[in-house]
Amino acid sequence: MADNSNYNLPNTTLHPFGVMKNSSSDVSRFTERDSLITPPPTIWTRFNVKFKFGKAILLGSGGLGIFTLMLIVLGTLGVFKNKRYRNEVGISIGKSKYKGDSRGSWANNDINGEGDGTYYDPGVGLTACGTSFTASDYVVAMNAFDFGESVNPNESPVCGACIIVTGPNGSQKAQVQDICPSTGCGRGSVDLTPAVFNNIGDFADGRIPISWKTC
Structure with a gap:
């Protein structure tokens, strides 16, 4: 029988996605995968966390801003002064x-x-x-x-x-x-x-x- 003692066996405790469990008793060395990188907080995410209805407030503010901009554009074009349009x-x-x-x-x-x-x-x-x-x-x-x-x-x-x-x-x-x-x-x-x-x-x-x- 051939002598395999000189061959280096792969380390079975390593895994491409983290550390595999070495034994049933060694749980501390087990992780499924390193956590993903969390993007840095922005003014929008901080606002959403600070206020209970942050998302609703942001959406409402965005819609109001668009509506206000539309009124400004129509007013600049003189639509409201034109009786035919009215x-x-x-x-x-x-x-x-x-x-x-x-x-x-x-x-x-x-x-x-x-x-x-x-x-x-x-x-x-x-x-x-x-x-x-x-x-x-x-x-x-x-x-x-x-x-x-x-x-x-x-x-x-x-x-x-x-x-x-x-x-x-x-x-x-x-x-x-x-x-x-x-x-x-x-x-x-x-x-x-x-x-x-x-x-x-x-x-x-x-x-x-x-x-x-x-x-």
């Missing part, structure tokens, strides 16, 4: 600008008034009268005060009433088919479809002085 949403926004009033009654078909004229798109859903129209139809949304209260707005006597609206550029006949909320229309004001608004005013103005009366 009214592109297609709904009546803002407070009443012109003096509003109304008089008469729908029952006698002699009601008339004056106030703000704005425009909106009725095609987003059914009107207060339960009808469906588009931006190209000659219909209007009467202010809540002059529309009046009814148990069922669909059955209101105001629905379908014919009025003549007069603005800076002319007059247009239209039907009352909707209600304009008091947040956008004061007493005497009327929200018009683009088709009606285009014939009596300029879209760039957004909010114009109007008068109206029953046909």
